[in-house]
Amino acid sequence: NIELAGALSDYRPHLIGGFADENVNELLYLDLEQEGAIAVIPLADQLKVEQNLPIAPTVLPSPTEVNYPDIPDGELLGYLHRATEIKQGGDWKAKDNTVKSTEIDQQLEDKYNFPFCDKVSTATNPIDWGELTKSGNAPKACLDTILKRRSTRAYSAANLTLEELKALLDFTYQPQHYIEQGLDGTPDYFDLSLIETFIAVSGVNDLEEGCYYYAPKAQELRQIRFKNFRKELHFLCLGQDLGRDARAVVFHTADLQKAVARLGDRAYRYLHMDAGHLGQRLNLAAIYLGLGVSGIGGFFDDQVNEVLGIPVDEAVVYITTLGRPRTRL
Numbered sequence: 484n485i486e487l488a489g490a491l492s493d494y495r496p497h498l499i500g501g502f503a504d505e506n507v508n509e510l511l512y513l514d515l516e517q518e519g520a521i522a523v524i525p526l527a528d529q530l531k532v533e534q535n536l537p538i539a540p541t542v543l544p545s546p547t548e549v550n551y552p553d554i555p556d557g558e559l560l561g562y563l564h565r566a567t568e569i570k571q572g573g574d575w576k577a578k579d580n581t582v583k584s585t586e587i588d589q590q591l592e593d594k595y596n597f598p599f600c601d602k603v604s605t606a607t608n609p610i611d612w613g614e615l616t617k618s619g620n621a622p623k624a625c626l627d628t629i630l631k632r633r634s635t636r637a638y639s640a641a642n643l644t645l646e647e648l649k650a651l652l653d654f655t656y657q658p659q660h661y662i663e664q665g666l667d668g669t670p671d672y673f674d675l676s677l678i679e680t681f682i683a684v685s686g687v688n689d690l691e692e693g694c695y696y697y698a699p700k701a702q703e704l705r706q707i708r709f710k711n712f713r714k715e716l717h718f719l720c721l722g723q724d725l726g727r728d729a730r731a732v733v734f735h736t737a738d739l740q741k742a743v744a745r746l747g748d749r750a751y752r753y754l755h756m757d758a759g760h761l762g763q764r765l766n767l768a769a770i771y772l773g774l775g776v777s778g779i780g781g782f783f784d785d786q787v788n789e790v791l792g793i794p795v796d797e798a799v800v801y802i803t804t805l806g807r808p809r810t811r812l
């Protein structure tokens with residue numbers, strides 16, 4: 484939301500994931516037992532030339548811990564957060580430790596290609612967000628959608644169309660198509676090269692049921708499984724009807740081993756926030772198009788890969804369900 488609202492108000496949010504945790508928390512008078520900063524986002528005033536900052540990597544690595552103490556139930560999250568802190572005056576400035584932008588950008592091809600799989604192009608016209616605001620900097624409908632969006636609580640039995648799915652993917656993964664509409668074509672993420680996208684399709688007109696890998700660079704869906712997964716999705720989403728009734732379920736995944744090797748244990752923070760950022764773009768586009776959408780964080784981590792054919796290296800970090808909202812009679 485900050486990313487899109489920034490475009491509307493001529494402020495460019497710069498995402499910073501690498502910061503001295505203790506100092507930032509102290510500055511904010513946070514009760515460390517209860518809270519800790521997870522991101523710092525300076526807003527650069529685009530109308531001031533000196534604040535037009537170059538795009539730069541936003542992450543720094545933290546140490547990686549391999550010897551864990553016994554952690555009582557309910558304390559794991561707090562422990563993980565503290566264990567992934569960057570210490571003031573630490574060695575994060577050391578040359579070998581800084582994450583180079585080339586390392587992040589080096590992937591020129593999509594991670595997965597399956598030589599003989601069916602491929603469906605997702606190239607499409609960008610979503611038309613309509614009129615710009617009076618000051619003319621970005622579409623007003625974007626702001627209205629941020630303000631009115633809600634997570635859908637139940638889906639109808641009606642299918643999505645392939646055009647709708649393409650539009651949602653275009654807005655989420657191809658921000659460069661929205662520069663002409665005043666939106667940021669290269670919004671900051673922590674490290675998108677660590678995030679992959681899989682989609683289980685069970686009700687999209689003109690698209691075969693099954694599980695697909697979404698290749699954002701090639702802009703195509705690559706089919707990895709051929710069946711209707713509705714029953715399995717219901718189970719995988721802990722019996723939640725949203726999982727069963729959605730017409731398409733998007734899985735954001737990450738290779739944890741690779742992420743930790745690059746960014747230390749702090750990667751776990753970055754991955755979830757990046758997946759959430761993508762999920763929110765899906766969410767806003769779906770609401771704008773009159774579709775239904777809800778995130779799902781509750782799912783069986785240990786079974787989701789095998790059932791859907793998602794490669795074992797990929798850990799699912801966030802799910803977004805899509806469909807048509809059920810309207811009350």
Ligand SMILES: Cc1cc2nc3c(=O)[nH]c(=O)nc-3n(C[C@H](O)[C@H](O)[C@H](O)COP(=O)(O)O)c2cc1C
Nearest residue numbers: 632633634635723725759777778779780781782801
């Ligand atoms: C990370 C995340 C995980 C979520 N997981 C679930 C879920 O498992 N089941 C569900 O019904 N809703 C889930 N939601 C939707 C939330 O219930 C919903 O976002 C929240 O109630 C706030 O409502 P709003 O999105 O309409 O503002 C999730 C949302 C997020 C952001």
